[in-house]
Amino acid sequence: MSPMLLNTEDSPPFILELIYRLRIRDVMTRTVISVPRGTRMREVQALMKENTITGIPVAEDGRLLGLVSVDDILNALIDGFIDDVVENRMTRNLIVLEDDMPLSFAISYFEKYRYGRFPILDRSKRLVGIISSRDILIKLLLEFNTEMENLEKQFKWSEGEVPAGSTRCEFAVRKFDFENAGKASFEIKKICKERISDPKIIRRIAVAAYELEMNLVVHSNGGKVFFSWADNKATIVVIDSGPGIPNVEDALREGFTTATEWVQSLGFGAGMGLPNTKRVADEFSIESSPSGTKVTAVIRVNQDEQLPDKEDE
Amino acid sequence: MKISQLETVLGFRTVQNSYEDREMSCGYTSDLLSDVMANAREDCVLITIQAHKNAVAVATMAGIAAILVCNSRPIPDDMIEAARSEGIAVFVTEKSQFIAGGEIYQALSRE
Numbered sequence: 176m177s178p179m180l181l182n183t184e185d186s187p188p189f190i191l192e193l194i195y196r197l198r199i200r201d202v203m204t205r206t207v208i209s210v211p212r213g214t215r216m217r218e219v220q221a222l223m224k225e226n227t228i229t230g231i232p233v234a235e236d237g238r239l240l241g242l243v244s245v246d247d248i249l250n251a252l253i254d255g256f257i258d259d260v261v262e263n264r265m266t267r268n269l270i271v272l273e274d275d276m277p278l279s280f281a282i283s284y285f286e287k288y289r290y291g292r293f294p295i296l297d298r299s300k301r302l303v304g305i306i307s308s309r310d311i312l313i314k315l316l317l318e319f320n321t322e323m324e325n326l327e328k329q330f331k332w333s334e335g336e337v338p339a340g341s342t343r344c345e346f347a348v349r350k351f352d353f354e355n356a357g358k359a360s361f362e363i364k365k366i367c368k369e370r371i372s373d374p375k376i377i378r379r380i381a382v383a384a385y386e387l388e389m390n391l392v393v394h395s396n397g398g399k400v401f402f403s404w405a406d407n408k409a410t411i412v413v414i415d416s417g418p419g420i421p422n423v424e425d426a427l428r429e430g431f432t433t434a435t436e437w438v439q440s441l442g443f444g445a446g447m448g449l450p451n452t453k454r455v456a457d458e459f460s461i462e463s464s465p466s467g468t469k470v471t472a473v474i475r476v477n478q479d480e481q482l483p484d485k486e487d488e
Numbered sequence: 489m490k491i492s493q494l495e496t497v498l499g500f501r502t503v504q505n506s507y508e509d510r511e512m513s514c515g516y517t518s519d520l521l522s523d524v525m526a527n528a529r530e531d532c533v534l535i536t537i538q539a540h541k542n543a544v545a546v547a548t549m550a551g552i553a554a555i556l557v558c559n560s561r562p563i564p565d566d567m568i569e570a571a572r573s574e575g576i577a578v579f580v581t582e583k584s585q586f587i588a589g590g591e592i593y594q595a596l597s598r599e
Contacts, residue, residue, distance in 0.1 A: 353540075353542055354541075356542060356545065357542065357545030357546075357548075357549070360545070360549055361545070361548065364548070364549065374530065374551065378530065378549075378550065378551055381548075381549040381550070382525050382526070382549060382550070384549075385525065385545065385546070385549045386522065386525065389522075441521075441538070441540060441542060442519055442520055442521035442522075442524075442536075442538040442542065442543065442546075443521055443522070443542070445520040445521075445522045445523060446522075447520070447522035447523060447525075447526060448522055451522055451525055451526045454526070
């Protein structure tokens with residue numbers, strides 16, 4: 176198994192884009208702990224312990240001379256030269272990387288050589304950093320975080336999208352999260368029960384909300400359910416981040432499904448979700464592209480089907 | 489026919505008994521949850537082999553009174569928990585959906 180658990184060829188496109196876009200200098204640790212050649216092995220061992228690191232370059236005036244790894248220390252302990260100076264015991268044939276190489280180089284080097292770290296030199300061969308698989312994983316996590324934040328911003332409630340009203344709420348829904356599936360619809364049904372007297376209408380809203388929510392779980396990369404209650408109308412809008420519906424007409428035909436077998440074994444993906452929603456809704460619209468799908472379902476509620484407003488509202 | 493009579497009259501075993509014992513109008517047999525959403529009537533008993541908490545979610549949305557799990561399908565704890573918090577009765581039987589549905593149909597027709 177690769178120490179990086181990812182590779183530079185068939186990782187998902189977003190990861191590939193990242194590891195070719197990032198330079199080693201964006202990822203490496205810049206404050207390198209190094210020692211001069213006269214340092215004793217025992218002192219290096221103490222430095223490692225103190226800083227919880229497993230390799231220390233030997234350098235003078237920015238020139239890299241060698242590297243002492245935990246392995247070198249172990250050998251020194253076993254063979255009894257722990258008080259020797261590093262110059263005699265360090266690893267000299269080093270594999271180094273340059274700071275303006277893409278991160279993909281570092282990943283393939285970790286794969287190829289199985290070392291815990293690589294010293295990084297700049298163009299004038301000066302030691303400017305050190306990189307470990309930990310540095311890479313942390314940087315990738317931070318990049319994922321930023322990317323997720325950007326994605327979430329796209330889902331922000333926009334005024335035009337869903338009508339304003341006294342009641343509106345939004346729920347995030349994750350792909351294949353069958354554990355939490357239905358929570359948005361539960362909440363929406365609860366809100367409706369407080370405002371609508373006709374159970375048939377509550378049920379139509381609940382059916383639309385649940386079908387649309389389950390579509391996010393089963394088919395989308397994740398998205399949001401928005402609900403608004405205003406102007407005698409219940410409006411449900413679901414927006415996802417892809418992958419889009421290739422043929423909307425097909426998706427609206429009863430019995431047409433793209434769900435996988437295991438999803439179907441749970442009782443979902445029978446090709447009835449969108450047709451069911453369309454049937455219970457007074458207004459229904461759908462827009463889809465590979466970057467996302469938006470479905471809107473509106474259910475009108477006459478005044479005489481509503482419960483009187485509560486006083487605190 | 490009351491919900492509790494699924495046990496007292498027809499012998500299906502109760503596994504979630506925290507519910508309001510109201511009149512049950514009919515039954516609906518299906519394992520496709522969207523089909524249940526679309527076609528099951530309110531206050532019915534759902535006869536199914538879908539023993540997981542998503543079946544409870546569907547029952548809640550559709551106003552279904554009880555779920556009868558057939559073929560002795562094992563019922564996970566989180567399904568029972570979900571049903572308890574929603575007040576939906578859950579029963580289990582070793583019979584198939586066909587046989588169980590037939591028995592419920594007969595019992596309801598006698599009324």
